[in-house]
Amino acid sequence: MTGAGPKILAPGEQRLPGGFDPRRLRQEFPIFASNPDLVFLDSGASAQKPASVIDRVADYYRTDYANVHRGVYRLSARSTDLFEQARVKVQRFLNAADAREVVFVRGATEAINLVAQSWGGAFLEAGDEILISELEHHSNIVPWQLLRDRVGIRLVVAPIDATGGLDVAAFAARLSPRTRLVAVTHLANATGALVPIETVVELAHRAGARVLVDGCQAAPRLQVDVQALGCDFYAFSGHKTYGPTGIGVLWGRHELLAAMPPWQGGGEMILNVTFEKTLYQEPPHRFEAGTPDISGAIGLGTALDFIEELGRDNILEHEEALTGYGVDRLSRIPGLQLVGAGQRRLGILSFDLEGIHPHDVATVLDRHHVAVRAGHHCAQPLLDKLGLGATTRASLGVYNDERDIDALAAAIEAAQEMFR
Amino acid sequence: MDLRDLYQDIILDHGRHPRNFRAIEHPTHTAQGHNPLCGDRVTVFLTLDGEQIADVAFQGRGCAISTAAASLMTEVLKGKTVEEARELFAHFHARVTGGNENPLPAPLADEMERLEPLTGVKAYPARVKCATLSWHALEAALQTDGATVKTE
Numbered sequence: 001m002t003g004a005g006p007k008i009l010a011p012g013e014q015r016l017p018g019g020f021d022p023r024r025l026r027q028e029f030p031i032f033a034s035n036p037d038l039v040f041l042d043s044g045a046s047a048q049k050p051a052s053v054i055d056r057v058a059d060y061y062r063t064d065y066a067n068v069h070r071g072v073y074r075l076s077a078r079s080t081d082l083f084e085q086a087r088v089k090v091q092r093f094l095n096a097a098d099a100r101e102v103v104f105v106r107g108a109t110e111a112i113n114l115v116a117q118s119w120g121g122a123f124l125e126a127g128d129e130i131l132i133s134e135l136e137h138h139s140n141i142v143p144w145q146l147l148r149d150r151v152g153i154r155l156v157v158a159p160i161d162a163t164g165g166l167d168v169a170a171f172a173a174r175l176s177p178r179t180r181l182v183a184v185t186h187l188a189n190a191t192g193a194l195v196p197i198e199t200v201v202e203l204a205h206r207a208g209a210r211v212l213v214d215g216c217q218a219a220p221r222l223q224v225d226v227q228a229l230g231c232d233f234y235a236f237s238g239h240k241t242y243g244p245t246g247i248g249v250l251w252g253r254h255e256l257l258a259a260m261p262p263w264q265g266g267g268e269m270i271l272n273v274t275f276e277k278t279l280y281q282e283p284p285h286r287f288e289a290g291t292p293d294i295s296g297a298i299g300l301g302t303a304l305d306f307i308e309e310l311g312r313d314n315i316l317e318h319e320e321a322l323t324g325y326g327v328d329r330l331s332r333i334p335g336l337q338l339v340g341a342g343q344r345r346l347g348i349l350s351f352d353l354e355g356i357h358p359h360d361v362a363t364v365l366d367r368h369h370v371a372v373r374a375g376h377h378c379a380q381p382l383l384d385k386l387g388l389g390a391t392t393r394a395s396l397g398v399y400n401d402e403r404d405i406d407a408l409a410a411a412i413e414a415a416q417e418m419f420r
Numbered sequence: 421m422d423l424r425d426l427y428q429d430i431i432l433d434h435g436r437h438p439r440n441f442r443a444i445e446h447p448t449h450t451a452q453g454h455n456p457l458c459g460d461r462v463t464v465f466l467t468l469d470g471e472q473i474a475d476v477a478f479q480g481r482g483c484a485i486s487t488a489a490a491s492l493m494t495e496v497l498k499g500k501t502v503e504e505a506r507e508l509f510a511h512f513h514a515r516v517t518g519g520n521e522n523p524l525p526a527p528l529a530d531e532m533e534r535l536e537p538l539t540g541v542k543a544y545p546a547r548v549k550c551a552t553l554s555w556h557a558l559e560a561a562l563q564t565d566g567a568t569v570k571t572e
Contacts, residue, residue, distance in 0.1 A: 357483035
C-alpha cells in the first residue's frame with residue numbers, strides 16, 4: 001500500500017485525524033481515477049474497492065482458480081488453502097475464538113436469514129419472543145416476520161428515545177422470560193446511531209436470550225471484537241467493508257452452530273450421502289452448500305487486510321472527526337434538519353430539507369457530482385416513527401475528507417436556491 | 421443536460437402549488453399509487469359521468485416531479501373521455517421512456533404540449549417513475565376501482 005498507515009510527518013505538516021490523508025488514499029481506489037469529479041458519499045450503501053481487492057480477485061482467477069474442497073490435484077488444494085486463509089482473516093478481524101465459527105454467506109441479509117431459518121426453526125416455538133429495535137434495516141425485520149408466520153413466535157420491538165438512540169430502559173422492559181433472541185443493529189444504517197451492544201448483551205443474557213448483531217455499518221468503521229462484545233451471532237457484508245459484492249459473513253459461537261441443523265442442502269455440506277440418510281459436515285461447512293463464492297471470500301480477505309493496514313483505530317478516528325465536521329457544517333444550513341442519532345453518531349448523516357423532497361435533493365446533488373442515497377434506506381418503520389417518508393443520507397468512507405462535506409453543503413445550498 | 425431542463429418553472433410552480441390537490445368525497449373511481457423506491461404515495465380520485473371525466477383530483481406526498489406530474493395530469497384530464505385519457509397516458513409514457521409514439525389527434529396533441537415540460541425526466545432514468553406514478557394510479561382507478569399500484 002502507498003500513502004496509507006501511520007507515517008512520519010514532515011516538519012510543519014499537520015497530522016490528519018486517523019494519521020492518513022484521504023486524498024492520497026483515494027489514489028488506491030480506481031473508481032476515482034475513472035470519475036475524477038465524483039464526491040462519493042454513499043459508502044453506507046456500498047463502499048468503493050481498493051485496487052488491491054480488484055487485482056486480487058482477478059489474479060486469483062488468473063493464477064490459482066479451481067473449485068475448493070474437492071480436487072486431489074495441487075491447484076485445487078491451493079485454491080482451498082486461499083479460501084480457508086480468508087476465513088482465518090475474518091476470524092482475526094472479528095477476534096473470534098475459532099475460524100470454524102466463520103460461515104461464508106452472500107451478505108448480512110443471508111446471514112440473518114440463515115439464523116432465522118436454521119436456529120429459529122429448530123429451537124423456537126409458538127409464543128417465544130424475538131426482540132428487535134426500531135433502528136433496524138428491513139433485513140433484520142423481515143426474516144423474523146417470516147419465522148413468525150412459520151412458527152408462531154412474537155416479534156417485539158424496542159423503541160428509540162427522543163434523541164434517536166436506542167431507549168435502553170424501554171429495551172430492558174421488553175425483555176421477558178419468553179425472549180429467546182435479541183436481534184439489533186450495531187450502527188443504524190438510516191441514521192448513524194451507535195447502539196451500546198455490550199449493555200444490550202448483558203441485559204439480554206441476564207434474561208436468558210441470545211444476541212444477534214447486524215454489523216453491516218459497524219464492521220467498516222469500528223474495532224469489532226465479538227468476544228469482548230459477548231454476542232452470540234454477528235453478521236456483516238463484504239461489499240460495505242471495501243470488499244466484493246456477493247460475499248458476507250455470519251459469525252456464530254461454535255456450540256450454537258454445532259447444534260444448528262443445515263438450512264440448505266447440496267454438495268460441500270455433507271459427510272456421507274445415501275438415499276436413506278445423509279450425514280452433515282461440522283460447521284462452518286454444514287452451512288455452505290454448493291460451490292461458495294471463492295473469489296469473493298479471497299477478495300474479502302484482501303479488503304480486511306486493507307482495513308487492518310490502515311488501522312481500525314485510525315479509521316475510527318478519521319470517521320469520528322469527519323462525522324463531527326459534517327454535523328457542524330450541515331447544522332449551519334438553515335432549513336436543514338439532521339435526523340437524530342442518539343448519544344453517538346458515526347459515519348452517517350441523514351437529513352431533511354424543509355420543503356424539498358429527498359429525491360429532488362439527490363437529483364440536484366448528482367448534477368454537482370455528489371452521490372448520496374435518497375429514500376427510506378430500507379428502514380421504513382424507523383422513518384415512519386420519525387415522521388419522515390424519506391431522507392437524504394450522506395455516508396462516509398476512508399476516502400472522504402472535509403472537501404467532500406463542503407461540496408455536499410454547497411450542493412445542498414444550490415438545491416435550496418433552485419427550490420426557493 | 422442542464423438541471424433547469426428538468427426543473428422548468430412550470431414544474432417548480434406545480435410542485436409548490438399543485439392544482440386539484442384535494443380528495444373527492446364520493447368518487448366513482450379511485451386508486452393509490454405507491455413508489456416502493458422512495459415510499460411516495462399518491463391517491464387519484466375520479467368522477468366519471470358516463471365515459472367523460474367530470475372531475476379528477478389527487479392527494480399524497482412526493483417529490484417536485486411526481487407532484488407536478490399529478491397536478492398537470494388533473495388539469496389536462498378534466499372533460500376528457502376515458503378513451504382519450506388512455507391515449508394521452510400511452511403517448512406520455514412513450515415520451516418519457518423513449519418508446520414509440522402514435523400520432524395524436526389535434527385536440528389531444530395540444531394537451532400533450534402542456535405535459536411537455538415533464539419529458540425532461542427522460543434524461544434522468546431514476547426519475548421516470550416519479551413522472552408516471554399518478555398516471556399508473558389513474559389507470560388502476562379506471563380498471564379496478566381502488567387497488568394500490570406500484571410503479572414497478
